Amino acid sequence: MQTNYLSSTASSMNESAELQKPLTMLRNEGADAETSRALSLLVVDDDPAVLRACCEIARSMGYRVVDASSVEEARNELARQQFDVLLLDLKLPVYGGLTLLDEVTAVYPNTAVIVMTAFATVNNALEAMRTGAQDYLTKPFAMDELTVMLERAGNRKQFESDSRRLRDRTLTQTGMIGMVGHSSEMQKLYRIVSKVAFSSHPVLIMGESGTGKELVARSIHANGPKASRPFISVDCGSLVPKLVESELFGYAKGAFTGASRSRDGLLATAGGGTVFLDEVGELSLELQAKLLRALQEKEVHPVGATHAVPISARVVAATNRDLSAMVEQGRFRKDLYFRLNVVNVRMPSLRSRKQDIPLLAAHFLERMRKENGVLYKFSDEVLRVMAEYEWPGNVRELENAIERACALSSGPILHMADMPSPLQNFSTHTSKPSVQKIDERRVSSRRAADVEMAMQVEASRHRQIVSIAELEKQAILSTIRQLHGDKLMAARLLGIGKTTLYRKLKEYGIGE
Numbered sequence: 001m002q003t004n005y006l007s008s009t010a011s012s013m014n015e016s017a018e019l020q021k022p023l024t025m026l027r028n029e030g031a032d033a034e035t036s037r038a039l040s041l042l043v044v045d046d047d048p049a050v051l052r053a054c055c056e057i058a059r060s061m062g063y064r065v066v067d068a069s070s071v072e073e074a075r076n077e078l079a080r081q082q083f084d085v086l087l088l089d090l091k092l093p094v095y096g097g098l099t100l101l102d103e104v105t106a107v108y109p110n111t112a113v114i115v116m117t118a119f120a121t122v123n124n125a126l127e128a129m130r131t132g133a134q135d136y137l138t139k140p141f142a143m144d145e146l147t148v149m150l151e152r153a154g155n156r157k158q159f160e161s162d163s164r165r166l167r168d169r170t171l172t173q174t175g176m177i178g179m180v181g182h183s184s185e186m187q188k189l190y191r192i193v194s195k196v197a198f199s200s201h202p203v204l205i206m207g208e209s210g211t212g213k214e215l216v217a218r219s220i221h222a223n224g225p226k227a228s229r230p231f232i233s234v235d236c237g238s239l240v241p242k243l244v245e246s247e248l249f250g251y252a253k254g255a256f257t258g259a260s261r262s263r264d265g266l267l268a269t270a271g272g273g274t275v276f277l278d279e280v281g282e283l284s285l286e287l288q289a290k291l292l293r294a295l296q297e298k299e300v301h302p303v304g305a306t307h308a309v310p311i312s313a314r315v316v317a318a319t320n321r322d323l324s325a326m327v328e329q330g331r332f333r334k335d336l337y338f339r340l341n342v343v344n345v346r347m348p349s350l351r352s353r354k355q356d357i358p359l360l361a362a363h364f365l366e367r368m369r370k371e372n373g374v375l376y377k378f379s380d381e382v383l384r385v386m387a388e389y390e391w392p393g394n395v396r397e398l399e400n401a402i403e404r405a406c407a408l409s410s411g412p413i414l415h416m417a418d419m420p421s422p423l424q425n426f427s428t429h430t431s432k433p434s435v436q437k438i439d440e441r442r443v444s445s446r447r448a449a450d451v452e453m454a455m456q457v458e459a460s461r462h463r464q465i466v467s468i469a470e471l472e473k474q475a476i477l478s479t480i481r482q483l484h485g486d487k488l489m490a491a492r493l494l495g496i497g498k499t500t501l502y503r504k505l506k507e508y509g510i511g512e
């Protein structure tokens with residue numbers, strides 16, 4: 001695609017058809033009426049061609065746009081309404097853009113400001129950033145650059161309103177043990193869980209590995225009337241059959257070598273609590289028969305015992321296997337399948353509820369922040385990859401990836417190199433941004449913004465006092481990040497010497 005530069009010669013927008021598509025990211029899909037309004041933008045430039053071009057691009061992105069060609073005109077517009085974003089040329093006649101910037105940052109602190117400046121006056125841009133502008137564009141700039149800036153400002157504004165909304169909601173649903181997620185799939189799950197919790201019927205939880213089956217079992221238990229009784233988890237897949245049998249049903253003294261005294265099985269010791277049979281599909285046919293009998297007769301026969309022991313525990317089973325197919329193949333008893341499957345809960349895979357990734361990522365990152373006392377952040381690429389990756393190992397894979405990244409990272413920023421190799425490979429295969437992919441990138445940048453937003457909301461829930469040294473570190477690192485690694489510029493912006501900056505980075509353990 002031909003790159004269109006916006007300078008005083010800018011005129012037609014027609015060549016950038018793909019930039020004309022409205023950006024859904026500027027509206028919050030599925031949100032309430034208040035948050036779904038279009039964002040407002042005031043463009044101030046005394047060059048009519050640039051002014052017109054900027055307005056056209058912004059409108060095509062879904063902004064409500066007002067233009068002004070002088071500080072005076074801009075003041076009038078600002079007096080009339082508050083703007084979400086101000087796109088401000090610094091070189092304005094009479095008062096100059098910096099004067100207006102000063103006023104806006106003082107009077108309208110919620111307005112995000114992007115300044116435009118000629119290369120020769122880049123120092124003014126730096127001055128503007130210090131005064132409170134969030135971004136700057138050096139003229140002449142490509143349409144793509146302007147789009148990215150406006151997109152970023154849009155995301156930030158969206159973040160602010162979403163986080164206000166989100167803060168009011170609970171991230172971890174009340175009563176659900178450590179379960180994070182508010183996608184419609186999870187909402188449905190929470191409803192089922194709270195409903196089944198009050199019955200004593202067996203429950204069969206089906207779903208891929210790592211989707212949270214055990215968490216659901218715990219939530220069913222915790223939400224039920226017997227929550228104060230024990231919750232006992234048995235991994236039927238990890239124990240040899242003989243051990244599973246004695247664990248579940250108990251044994252009599254002398255039943256086997258080493259059984260020096262009799263012991264009750266877990267189905268009995270759980271009392272009126274819950275026994276969670278994880279990987280129930282792994283039980284041998286012999287044990288399946290014994291379990292079925294126990295469930296039907298409400299009593300167990302310990303190994304080697306002549307008597308039966310009554311049981312009152314509720315059984316919640318889980319499997320990542322297709323049990324009905326196993327029934328067809330004769331590998332799982334049909335009668336036991338029906339007995340366990342009185343209530344069926346199906347766990348959604350993480351890829352089917354990608355909108356929960358931001359919350360989950362924020363949740364795990366916050367846990368690592370608290371554990372290690374480091375204010376970890378995801379790099380942009382990690383945010384993108386996390387949002388787009390398919391997560392075959394579901395929530396467990398996401399959790400492990402974040403823990404691993406925190407363990408391996410040399411500083412607070414988690415980079416792709418710190419992530420497990422499947423994600424690195426995914427990143428390599430998907431990291432060729434092309435013009436055709438511009439819409440995809442917008443969607444993914446929206447998801448990345450969601451992660452960032454959720455992280456900040458999550459962090460705000462656990463807000464603690466932060467030391468001055470930590471604040472300084474964050475200021476330095478975030479400035480370098482905003483300037484795409486330009487340390488020299490960062491040092492100037494921060495008002496510290498280059499040597500000091502490098503010394504500080506060394507202190508933080510961040511090399512070249």
Ligand SMILES: Nc1ncnc2c1ncn2[C@@H]1O[C@H](COP(=O)(O)OP(=O)(O)OP(=O)(O)O)[C@@H](O)[C@H]1O
Pocket residue numbers: 178179180181207208209210211212213214215216278318319320360395396399
């Ligand atoms: N919705 C969720 N919110 C927060 N953490 C979750 C969620 N779902 C799963 N996890 C976390 O992911 C990990 C795996 O969850 P869990 O053991 O419940 O999955 P599972 O489906 O039982 O896996 P498997 O079939 O391999 O036993 C756990 O550390 C759990 O805390």
